[in-house]
Amino acid sequence: MRVGIVGAGVAGLVTAWLVEEACDVVVVESRRRVGGNARSAAGFAGGAPAVFDLGAQEIAADDSSPHTALLAALGVDERHRLDVPSSHTFSVAGRPTPLLVGPHPGRPADLDRGPAWAAVRSFLDDAGEPSRWDWDVPFGSLLDGLSPPPDARDVLCALPAALFGCPLADVPALSARVALTYVLGVAADPVAEVRLLRGGMEGLAWALAGRLAAAEVRTGCPVERVERTGDGYVLSDAAGRRDAVDHLVLAVPPPVALRLLPASMTGPDGGWRVLRRFAYRPLRYALHLDPAYLPADRSSWSTTNVLVHDGRAEITTWYGPSHGVDVFKSQLTHRSAPPRRVVATSAFDALPVTTDVIGARRALDRLQGRENLHFAGHHTTGSGDQESAIASAAAVARRLAPGSSRLRHLPTP
Ligand SMILES: Cc1cc2nc3c(=O)[nH]c(=O)nc-3n(C[C@H](O)[C@H](O)[C@H](O)COP(=O)(O)OP(=O)(O)OC[C@H]3O[C@@H](n4cnc5c(N)ncnc54)[C@H](O)[C@@H]3O)c2cc1C
CATH class of the missing domain: 3.90.660 (Polyamine Oxidase; Chain A, domain 2)
Known part of the structure; x- marks a missing residue:
């Protein structure tokens, strides 16, 4: 079974890592780097090289969180973490x-x-x-x-x-x-304390990409269009490349998903029109x-x-x-x-997580997996943070690859 994942933020990469054991996976990312909202910059601090986060930077300093469990599974241990006063x-x-x-x-x-x-x-x-x-x-x-x-x-x-x-x-x-x-x-x-990564939060994305054994990751390739073909999909990227996949995971914010999917699916009468309710x-x-x-x-x-x-x-x-x-x-x-x-x-x-967004994501949850289409990302669950992105990836993986041995690394919901 071939799975196409659009977006190499935390949600897309965790999904790839969780399902690659059971599926043939391609991850397509528009930016030239993986990480999505986790973007780090190299700098200098106290006479030594240091990394500073421009986007997502912190997680709870909680050893039982899915994020910490994921870091442990990837070999990112306490030497690479920095707990600082919040x-x-x-x-x-x-x-x-x-x-x-x-x-x-x-x-x-x-x-x-x-x-x-x-x-x-x-x-x-x-x-x-x-x-x-x-x-x-x-x-x-x-x-x-x-x-x-x-x-x-x-x-x-x-x-x-x-x-x-x-x-x-x-x-x-x-x-x-x-x-x-x-x-x-x-x-x-x-x-209280929060946890940073010494190498920057983008390092989590690098660690994930580095641990992929079989999945293909392509950066600098914005997906421009998704077509429905039989039971599957064809992804067309800006370089003119076309990928036929059996299952599609959209690990992008809903406004991007709206641009990619056919209007017949997302228009006023389309089954996925709920994507319009996520206002960034x-x-x-x-x-x-x-x-x-x-x-x-x-x-x-x-x-x-x-x-x-x-x-x-x-x-x-x-x-x-x-x-x-x-x-x-x-x-x-x-x-x-x-x-x-x-x-x-x-x-x-x-994405401001309003009560309307809560209603919209419940509606989206009911559509998960329908017509082999899945949504992963911060918008689908929780408070909209990295824990949400990881939890969303695990939920997709439980449908696509329930037997994946890597699922055992993440706490069950
Ligand atoms: C500025 C900022 C700071 C944040 N700080 C924190 C924090 O400190 N801690 C925390 O827990 N959470 C934080 N968050 C929340 C953050 O959104 C999540 O933590 C998490 O990084 C989101 O991951 P994601 O994979 O769901 O989405 P994203 O990171 O948005 O990933 C989506 C990916 O899809 C790609 N993409 C978009 N369009 C296309 C296309 N057409 N084709 C291919 N690829 C495409 C994007 O380039 C991106 O890489 C922050 C968010 C923002 C915006």
């Missing part, structure tokens, strides 16, 4: 002092934590674990029910708004379970050497620094705690002025 500072443009300055190693315990600290902690205590909430509950119902004061509300909305590239006003429409997953740690005391937002990131977007007082800097401005919020990640240097990764999508000394930029699209 500290947070929230500021508002034009206000002299931050709204919230969370704990951070070395920061004085008696430092003023800002006007939102107590109310944010109380909100998060009352909201409880994200898993307490059904995916369909909008975050707005928690905000309305628990009524945090305006400063605390800004903090609670800022991180999801920044991560998903949406205005603060759109955050109430997000799934409460998803929004809470991202804000849970913002007022943790003591500070553009995001632009830069690696730079200018602390322009951080509080003037360095003692307030955190690993994650969020600036609220113009009804939006944007993140600056400070690499000091992980790499020991003042290198910054900032979202630049809506800033009025770019930082000085920019060393790399990259553009992405993010």
Whole structure:
């Protein structure tokens, strides 16, 4: 059975790794590199070569997560991981002092934590674990029910708004379970940790590609069209190459899937029209050497620094705690002025996981495997992170290659 996988992000590569034992696999990727949203850049820190992430960079420092299990199966052990404090500072443009300055190693315990600290902690205590909430509950119902004061509300909305590239006003429409997953740690005391890869998150994609024994991976080949032929599909790429496959795995965001599939499948009467309900937002990131977007007082800097401005919020990640240097990764999508000394930029699209998206992905789930067509990716399950991408790949593999010995490496759902 020949399987065509479109997209060599985490979801596409994990799918290939899981099913290649049982299937003849070809992975076709439009960019010239594997990794999708995991994009790393080579740099220098403290006189030695170092790698900085431009896109996806962190996972939970949780030894039982699917991501950690996958890394272990690929031989990426603790020597290659870096657990760093997940500290947070929230500021508002034009206000002299931050709204919230969370704990951070070395920061004085008696430092003023800002006007939102107590109310944010109380909100998060009352909201409880994200898993307490059904995916369909909008975050707005928690905000309305628990009524945090305006400063605390800004903090609670800022991180999801920044991560998903949406205005603060759109955050109430997000799934409460998803929004809470991202804000849970913002007022943790003591500070929690997140896990980075020393070689950059793109290294996971390299490790996966390196472990493929039989699957073919082609980069720099955008798939332009997918045709239905009998029970299978033919993929046509930009170089004019055509691949006939029995099963098709679309490991690309739904807006790309919409462009590729025949209109008869995705149009107003098509069975896959649900793909139209996944609305992405553009995001632009830069690696730079200018602390322009951080509080003037360095003692307030955190690993994650969020600036609220113009009804939006944007993140600056400070690499000091992980790499020991003042290198910054900032979202630049809506800033009025770019930082000085920019060393790399990259553009992405993010999917705000609203309650409507939750409904859409349930509908998509019911279509999985129908007409030998499968969807893998962050949009299909969970909070839209790398754990989601891995879980989605495992779900596809359980249908295509249920006997694959590699499935045993990943926790069963
Ligand atoms: C800026 C940013 C930062 C993030 N940070 C984190 C983080 O720190 N931690 C975390 O867990 N998650 C993070 N995420 C979420 C992230 O989306 C997932 O972690 C994961 O990387 C998504 O993998 P994926 O395979 O589902 O999709 P993608 O990574 O989007 O992969 C899709 C692939 O399909 C390819 N493609 C598109 N069109 C075509 C075509 N026509 N033909 C062939 N190939 C095509 C793309 O080039 C891409 O390689 C972040 C997301 C963004 C946007």
